[in-house]
Amino acid sequence: MVERRPLLAVLSHVVLILGVLVVAFPLYMTFVASTQTVDEIIHPPMTLWPGSHLIENYTAAWNGTGGGNGSKAPVGQMMVVSLITALVISLGKIAISLLSAFAIVYFRFRFRMVVFWGIFITLMLPVEVRILPTYQVVSDLGMLNSYAGLTIPLIASATATFLFRQFFLTVPDELVEAARMDGAGPLRFFKDVLVPLSSTSIAALFVIQFIYGWNQYLWPLLVTTNEDMYPVVIGIKRMISGGDAQTAWNVVMATALMAMIPPAVVVMLMQKWFVKGLVDTEK
Amino acid sequence: MEKRVVFRSGWLPWVLIAPQALVILVFFFLPAGQMLVQSVQQSNAFGTSVEYVGLDNFRNLWNDASYLESFYTTAIFSTLVAVLGIGISLLLAVFADRIVRGALIYKTLLIWPYAVAPAVAGVLWLFMFAPSVGVVTYWLGVLGVNWNHLLNGPQAMALVIMAAVWKQISYNFLFFLAGLQSIPKSLIEAAAIDGAGPWRRFRTIVFPLLSPTTFFLLVINIVYAFFDTFGIIDAVTQGGPGKATSILVYKLYYDGFKAMDLGGSAAQSAVLMVIVVALTVVQFRFVEKKVNY
Numbered sequence A: 001m002v003e004r005r006p007l008l009a010v011l012s013h014v015v016l017i018l019g020v021l022v023v024a025f026p027l028y029m030t031f032v033a034s035t036q037t038v039d040e041i042i043h044p045p046m047t048l049w050p051g052s053h054l055i056e057n058y059t060a061a062w063n064g065t066g067g068g069n070g071s072k073a074p075v076g077q078m079m080v081v082s083l084i085t086a087l088v089i090s091l092g093k094i095a096i097s098l099l100s101a102f103a104i105v106y107f108r109f110r111f112r113m114v115v116f117w118g119i120f121i122t123l124m125l126p127v128e129v130r131i132l133p134t135y136q137v138v139s140d141l142g143m144l145n146s147y148a149g150l151t152i153p154l155i156a157s158a159t160a161t162f163l164f165r166q167f168f169l170t171v172p173d174e175l176v177e178a179a180r181m182d183g184a185g186p187l188r189f190f191k192d193v194l195v196p197l198s199s200t201s202i203a204a205l206f207v208i209q210f211i212y213g214w215n216q217y218l219w220p221l222l223v224t225t226n227e228d229m230y231p232v233v234i235g236i237k238r239m240i241s242g243g244d245a246q247t248a249w250n251v252v253m254a255t256a257l258m259a260m261i262p263p264a265v266v267v268m269l270m271q272k273w274f275v276k277g278l279v280d281t282e283k
Numbered sequence B: 001m002e003k004r005v006v007f008r009s010g011w012l013p014w015v016l017i018a019p020q021a022l023v024i025l026v027f028f029f030l031p032a033g034q035m036l037v038q039s040v041q042q043s044n045a046f047g048t049s050v051e052y053v054g055l056d057n058f059r060n061l062w063n064d065a066s067y068l069e070s071f072y073t074t075a076i077f078s079t080l081v082a083v084l085g086i087g088i089s090l091l092l093a094v095f096a097d098r099i100v101r102g103a104l105i106y107k108t109l110l111i112w113p114y115a116v117a118p119a120v121a122g123v124l125w126l127f128m129f130a131p132s133v134g135v136v137t138y139w140l141g142v143l144g145v146n147w148n149h150l151l152n153g154p155q156a157m158a159l160v161i162m163a164a165v166w167k168q169i170s171y172n173f174l175f176f177l178a179g180l181q182s183i184p185k186s187l188i189e190a191a192a193i194d195g196a197g198p199w200r201r202f203r204t205i206v207f208p209l210l211s212p213t214t215f216f217l218l219v220i221n222i223v224y225a226f227f228d229t230f231g232i233i234d235a236v237t238q239g240g241p242g243k244a245t246s247i248l249v250y251k252l253y254y255d256g257f258k259a260m261d262l263g264g265s266a267a268q269s270a271v272l273m274v275i276v277v278a279l280t281v282v283q284f285r286f287v288e289k290k291v292n293y
Helices: A006-033 A038-042 A054-063 A075-106 A112-124 A131-140 A147-154 A158-169 A173-181 A186-197 A199-214 A218-223 A232-239 A249-269 A271-282 B012-038 B056-063 B065-098 B103-115 B118-128 B135-142 B153-181 B185-193 B198-228 B230-236 B248-258 B262-289
Strands: B041-043 B050-052
Touching: A006 A249, A006 B065, A006 B103, A006 B118, A006 B153, A038 A249, A054 A075, A054 A249, A075 A112, A075 A147, A075 A158, A075 A186, A075 A199, A075 A232, A075 A249, A075 B012, A112 A158, A112 B012, A112 B262, A131 A147, A131 A218, A131 B012, A131 B248, A131 B262, A147 A218, A147 B012, A158 A199, A158 A271, A173 A186, A186 A199, A199 A249, A199 A271, A218 A232, A218 B230, A232 A249, A232 B118, A232 B230, A249 A271, A249 B103, A249 B118, A271 B103, A271 B153, B012 B262, B041 B056, B041 B262, B056 B065, B056 B262, B065 B103, B065 B153, B065 B198, B065 B248, B103 B153, B118 B135, B118 B153, B118 B230, B153 B198, B153 B230, B185 B198, B198 B230, B198 B248, B198 B262, B230 B248, B248 B262
Parallel strands: none
Antiparallel strands: B041 B050
């Protein structure tokens, strides 16, 4: 602050509080709806204060015993699917990107640049663009309705490979020389020197990729047709069917809230790495 | 940039690259190649015969009024999402940058929507604006506005834009805040000593110095509106009413999976790919040059 302007300071707080309220309002309404009965919700106006049915709605959602015409897959099981998918995608991306960045930076081999550009080009082929043929490939391989089908096609990562490549290039050559003097081979150097040095980048990438994996929508929508392989994001959508009155909004909203909690907790608790991850992956 | 010291091995690098290469070949290059082949083929209704038709699929797209309309819808949608999202986050970031105490609390309370899945964000907004049960619908009714996005195209568009902007504000906010904090304080102080007020300083110093960030966010937000909003559209409107919110990605999904038009959807994919390539090139040229004034 370069000058004292009390009025402007007050205005700043007012604008930010308004911003926070507008951003939080949908979340609050979700919470309120998840504590009411269906009858209370379908007779507008809905109250703005939490009701008394919190525990029964969440239990109903968790066990898949809510009313309504839509899908009734239990949330507990969908959360497990989402968690496994998000973990496999995020850790898988980190693992294969570390390995390929190591190969590209620390070895000289023929077609090295071809490999590099091959990985680079995948940036220009998002799932949304090649959905139909990718679906055909996955279906031909018999990977529909499986964790492999949900995760492996999303696991290649140009951004993560670049991030690690940039980082490895800044690692001093003396470390390689020292490791060699001590008789360490390339894999030993990778495991004991390079990976520990990259731990901040790995944490940052993990936060971003975990959210990416958890929030996938289009791809799971195509490859899962069995209720027991639905990730929770898909499950919510399938619970809404028919008109407003036939949807068990209280259970849907309880599910939505539970679906938001894991990635939101990751963002808030790992805020430092989250911000670093966002900035690094986009540069 | 290259490493001076490297390891020597003929086979090890290939083993290290193998997992990534395998995934890319099977799930990226193979499908993309198939897509390009299909885009110049036409199969009959039963999928029993396939013939080469040259650029007919692209010509059909060009003559298809609904495809051009989808382009127009996408243009309006992505422009509004990008402009509103960037405008609101810039406002919030500028004020957050002025605040000394409690800045971290505001920041934490503003960034969490990033973690919300687009489809879930869509459901949240759908619930508030649901024609017969929504809270906001009720308030609008009291004010004399009849809200029904299931029947009214512009209202449906407004709803998906609100949900899309809401989800993206946190991202833009973080980048603007980082941009603001990297502006040298001495510049601002010098201007203040010369008698420039806060608005004047923003207009003549802060905003121009933020232009690289703004431009970068513009590209990122357009990419977001083009591709990542599929979940919002599918949860809120399914492209309707009519085709009012059927953006290009949604139309591609619909034509490919619901209408089973292989050749046509492959041609649509090819067009989208050209758009992605163009956006990526713009983004990278910018990152290399680091536009600054």
